[in-house]
Amino acid sequence: MSVWSRIVEMAARAFDPEAEPPEFNEECAPRPNDVGFTAAVIGLAAKMAKADGEATDAELRAAAQVFRPPLGEEEHFRRAFSLAKQTVLGFDSYAKQIGRKYRARPCLLEDVLDGLFHIALADGYVGEAELKYLAEVAHHFGFSEMEFRRIKATNLGPDAGDPYAILGLLPGATMEEVRHAWRRAAAENHPDRMTQRGAPPEFVEIAREKTAAINAAYAKIREELSVDAK
Incomplete structure (x- = not known):
């Protein structure tokens, strides 16, 4: 058989x-x-x-x-x-x-x-x-x-709303990788940079919203990782 x-x-x-x-x-x-x-x-x-x-x-x-x-x-x-x-x-x-x-x-x-x-x-x-x-x-x-x-x-x-996806990472990234990605994304999307480039107000407002989402994603991941470390 x-x-x-x-x-x-x-x-x-x-x-x-x-x-x-x-x-x-x-x-x-x-x-x-x-x-x-x-x-x-x-x-x-x-x-x-x-x-x-x-x-x-x-x-x-x-x-x-x-x-x-x-x-x-x-x-x-x-x-x-x-x-x-x-x-x-x-x-x-x-x-x-x-x-x-x-x-x-x-x-x-x-x-x-x-x-x-x-x-x-x-x-x-x-x-x-x-x-x-x-x-x-x-x-x-x-x-x-x-x-x-x-x-x-x-x-x-990755899911669009996943905090890791917002920072361009996969779940499981280290805190160092998360921090580096956050700093890069925050710098690239900072409203001041849009203003310096002469972008219209609508673009500056979009940059503010993206910056808020980036900061919220970073805070969420820090919270998750701190809980997992306990």
Whole structure:
């Protein structure tokens, strides 16, 4: 029996909320034949695709790009994905078990999240339900809210209202980097510079608003970082 056909058997239990999640091998990193790990991640991926109410063919193709089933095993992969996507129930069991097993390997867990984001983006848009699902998976993986903001920003781009985005940074930047970015942005957008260049009053007012937003972003990040340091 091939690895993928065994995964199909395990995925058949993925939509049963009473079923136990698959057991992992004891290695600290997944191997190509680590059926339990692969089945659990496929379960997460398929359930994520279902999170917005409809798992599309585009998401299936994106999942195939992530998992790369070998030639001749494509149908088994489609079958496993189809079985697992029937409901989002039970996803937290998969996420918790992966998180417990690989907590010491955050790069591996981030790779899994990157793959989930890739699948979520397959239809060109990541909805609120999908973002909520991804945030919950990240939580079960042991990532902080700040770490999830960084991972989200690297996959989707930063939110326009995020204080880090206002300063041209990604979440996770050091206080020194934040301070340097704030000083640069404040200097470039200072109203006095606009006045010196002979800009019209409307432009000067825009500069004042931008400066206020830059200062507010800096204050917000300083507050966040001081809380995290306690």
